[in-house]
Amino acid sequence: MSDKLKKDLKMIGSGxxxxxxxxxxxHSGLLAHVPYRLLLTFLLYLIPYIIVGGEVVKKALIGIKNxxxxxxxxxxxxATFGAFAxxxxxxxxxxxxxxxxxxxxxxxxxxxSRKNISDLMDIEPEYANIERDGKxxxxxxxxxxxxxxxxxxxxxxxxxxxxxxxxxxxxxxxALTGESVPRSVKRGDEIISGCVNGEGLLKIRATKMxxxxxxAKILDLVENASSKKSKVENFxxxxxxxxxxxxxxxALALALxxxxxxxxxxxxxxxxxxxxxxxxxxxxxxxVPLAFFGGIGAASKAGVxxxxxxxxxxxAHLTTVVSDKTGTLTKGVFQVNDVKTKEDPQKVLYYAALxxxxxxxxxxxxxxxxxxxxxxxxxxxxxxxxxxxxxxxxTSIGTIYVGNKRLMEEQKIAYENSEDxxxxxxxxxxxxxxxxxxxxxxxxxxxxxxxxxxxxxxxVKDVVMLTGDKKSVGEAVGKQLxxxxxxxxxxxxxxxxxxxxxxxxxDEKHTLAFIGDGINDExxxxxxxxxxAMGSLGSDAAxxxxxxxxMDDNIKRIPAIIRIARKTIAISNQNIIFSLAVKFAVxxxxxxxxxxxxxxxxxxxxxxxxxxxxxxxxxxxx
Numbered sequence: 134m135s136d137k138l139k140k141d142l143k144m145i146g147s148g149x150x151x152x153x154x155x156x157x158x159x160h161s162g163l164l165a166h167v168p169y170r171l172l173l174t175f176l177l178y179l180i181p182y183i184i185v186g187g188e189v190v191k192k193a194l195i196g197i198k199n200x201x202x203x204x205x206x207x208x209x210x211x212a213t214f215g216a217f218a219x220x221x222x223x224x225x226x227x228x229x230x231x232x233x234x235x236x237x238x239x240x241x242x243x244x245x246s247r248k249n250i251s252d253l254m255d256i257e258p259e260y261a262n263i264e265r266d267g268k269x270x271x272x273x274x275x276x277x278x279x280x281x282x283x284x285x286x287x288x289x290x291x292x293x294x295x296x297x298x299x300x301x302x303x304x305x306x307x308a309l310t311g312e313s314v315p316r317s318v319k320r321g322d323e324i325i326s327g328c329v330n331g332e333g334l335l336k337i338r339a340t341k342m343x344x345x346x347x348x349a350k351i352l353d354l355v356e357n358a359s360s361k362k363s364k365v366e367n368f369x370x371x372x373x374x375x376x377x378x379x380x381x382x383x384a385l386a387l388a389l390x391x392x393x394x395x396x397x398x399x400x401x402x403x404x405x406x407x408x409x410x411x412x413x414x415x416x417x418x419x420x421v422p423l424a425f426f427g428g429i430g431a432a433s434k435a436g437v438x439x440x441x442x443x444x445x446x447x448x449a450h451l452t453t454v455v456s457d458k459t460g461t462l463t464k465g466v467f468q469v470n471d472v473k474t475k476e477d478p479q480k481v482l483y484y485a486a487l488x489x490x491x492x493x494x495x496x497x498x499x500x501x502x503x504x505x506x507x508x509x510x511x512x513x514x515x516x517x518x519x520x521x522x523x524x525x526x527x528t529s530i531g532t533i534y535v536g537n538k539r540l541m542e543e544q545k546i547a548y549e550n551s552e553d554x555x556x557x558x559x560x561x562x563x564x565x566x567x568x569x570x571x572x573x574x575x576x577x578x579x580x581x582x583x584x585x586x587x588x589x590x591x592x593v594k595d596v597v598m599l600t601g602d603k604k605s606v607g608e609a610v611g612k613q614l615x616x617x618x619x620x621x622x623x624x625x626x627x628x629x630x631x632x633x634x635x636x637x638x639x640d641e642k643h644t645l646a647f648i649g650d651g652i653n654d655e656x657x658x659x660x661x662x663x664x665x666a667m668g669s670l671g672s673d674a675a676x677x678x679x680x681x682x683x684m685d686d687n688i689k690r691i692p693a694i695i696r697i698a699r700k701t702i703a704i705s706n707q708n709i710i711f712s713l714a715v716k717f718a719v720x721x722x723x724x725x726x727x728x729x730x731x732x733x734x735x736x737x738x739x740x741x742x743x744x745x746x747x748x749x750x751x752x753x754x755x
Contacts, residue, residue, distance in 0.1 A: 141240070215402055420712070464575065514528060541560050
């Protein structure tokens with residue numbers, strides 16, 4: 134419990150004791166024959182009132198001074214002043230006392246919620262061990278520079294992103310990914326900040342400074358997520374701005390107009406004060422943002438970063454999910470499974486590897502891995518990338534063409550068509566002479582089919598796959614996974630156009646998400662209602678481009694976040710309906726004199742407490 138909460142609790146306790154003492158004195162008859170009994174009684178009740186309500190009155194006066202007076206402090210101050218004016222001293226203090234109890238509980242609930250999320254995202258390293266001149270020095274992670282050698286002892290948290298240069302171990306990534314199974318790392322592997330080292334001693338070379346590392350980016354996202362409010366939260370803010378002054382003027386009318394016709398001024402002033410207590414919008418103003426904050430926390434626990442409440446709300450209304458194929462629905466780990474040629478297969482692979490030696494594309498990597506010899510890079514004069522077709526490599530021994538059928542046709546090279554094969558096709562030619570075809574396969578993720586089924590069970594109506602691969606490969610993968618539509622042989626610009634077309638066919642009440650790897654799909658991620666980056670652990674491009682970041686490459690996180698988002702929206706709507714229904718019902722009762730101050734306290738504090746408890750259910754992932 135924070136120092137402020139402890140201080141507030143002592144204040145409430147002191148006020149309660151003083152209140153009980155004054156009530157006993159008031160009802161004991163000790164003041165029955167004392168001169169100026171009413172004034173003395175008022176002054177006695179003023180003691181516990183000042184103890185518990187002094188800060189509230191101060192806030193109300195500051196609000197009036199700053200011309201921002203229509204808030205709950207102003208409502209409580211006016212209502213309790215009115216109660217004192219009508220002689221209801223005990224009720225005036227009781228209202229302020231219970232209001233402070235409600236405020237304390239709200240502060241406690243918000244603090245508890247923030248602590249839960251902080252615990253879930255407990256990934257910030259406290260220190261780094263830098264090895265310099267054979268000695269290990271402990272320093273602040275912010276002092277680590279690129280190239281520094283860091284020693285990660287068993288049980289310590291990795292302070293910055295780096296590359297393992299010595300040792301092997303299992304690292305716990307659960308705080309980042311929600312995945313309890315540890316990952317194996319060895320020399321040459323990349324390792325990201327925030328992971329906890331297992332039993333082995335590791336030495337890593339820092340590849341990023343702390344502020345550029347994964348852990349810093351994640352913490353920044355979580356801390357700033359609450360700044361991007363959902364439509365519901367913005368509605369509550371606008372509602373409170375209109376609602377609060379409206380009920381103040383309604384209370385004023387209730388206090389002044391009826392007595393002009395029926396008299397009994399004190400009775401109507403008391404009813405107006407009761408009306409003000411009931412109308413305090415605390416339950417809505419606190420519980421609705423708290424529900425979304427809890428939903429973001431639950432998503433973090435499940436290994437998903439949501440950049441704001443607005444995106445969580447959009448996920449709740451998803452009906453169309455558009456996905457990239459490679460690295461999203463498939464593993465993105467390509468392997469050469471055949472070389473169709475009349476030449477030596479290694480010769481065809483040599484020319485292809487030579488042309489692709491600068492590329493980091495998964496297909497290029499698979500070709501380089503399949504070629505088992507060495508490359509004479511000195512003979513390369515120039516390499517030209519042809520968008521959507523392949524590469525043209527000019528060498529001292531001739532010009533090499535590596536790409537798809539469009540490249541062959543564009544260069545007027547006669548080739549043997551292999552487009553019916555259910556594999557990625559790479560054609561290889563040299564000096565306009567066709568040499569052969571490389572068949573490359575990519576494996577479907579084992580969880581992809583189940584994830585699509587779960588998305589549909591969660592309310593997604595259409596799952597669409599976009600791929601730059603050829604039609605036969607795209608349709609084969611789509612059929613295995615059970616997607617509704619497949620669009621193949623697309624360039625990056627074509628993908629944006631397809632998403633644009635799908636957005637036009639989606640009505641305003643529903644949203645469209647695009648799932649990509651966050652590296653080559655930035656334009657589509659940005660254009661969709663919700664951009665979801667997959668396989669993005671440590672990917673700067675993914676974190677920057679996407680609205681929702683899956684912390685590992687597990688596509689089954691998506692149906693989980695849809696369920697969390699819809700649960701959050703349901704809780705938020707429950708709070709709104711419950712709070713307004715109770716308040717309006719008791720407001721009507723108060724206006725006609727059937728509700729007293731005690732019922733008003735329930736309509737304010739009681740409803741707020743119930744709504745807050747309901748909001749905290751959003752923190753649970755199930």
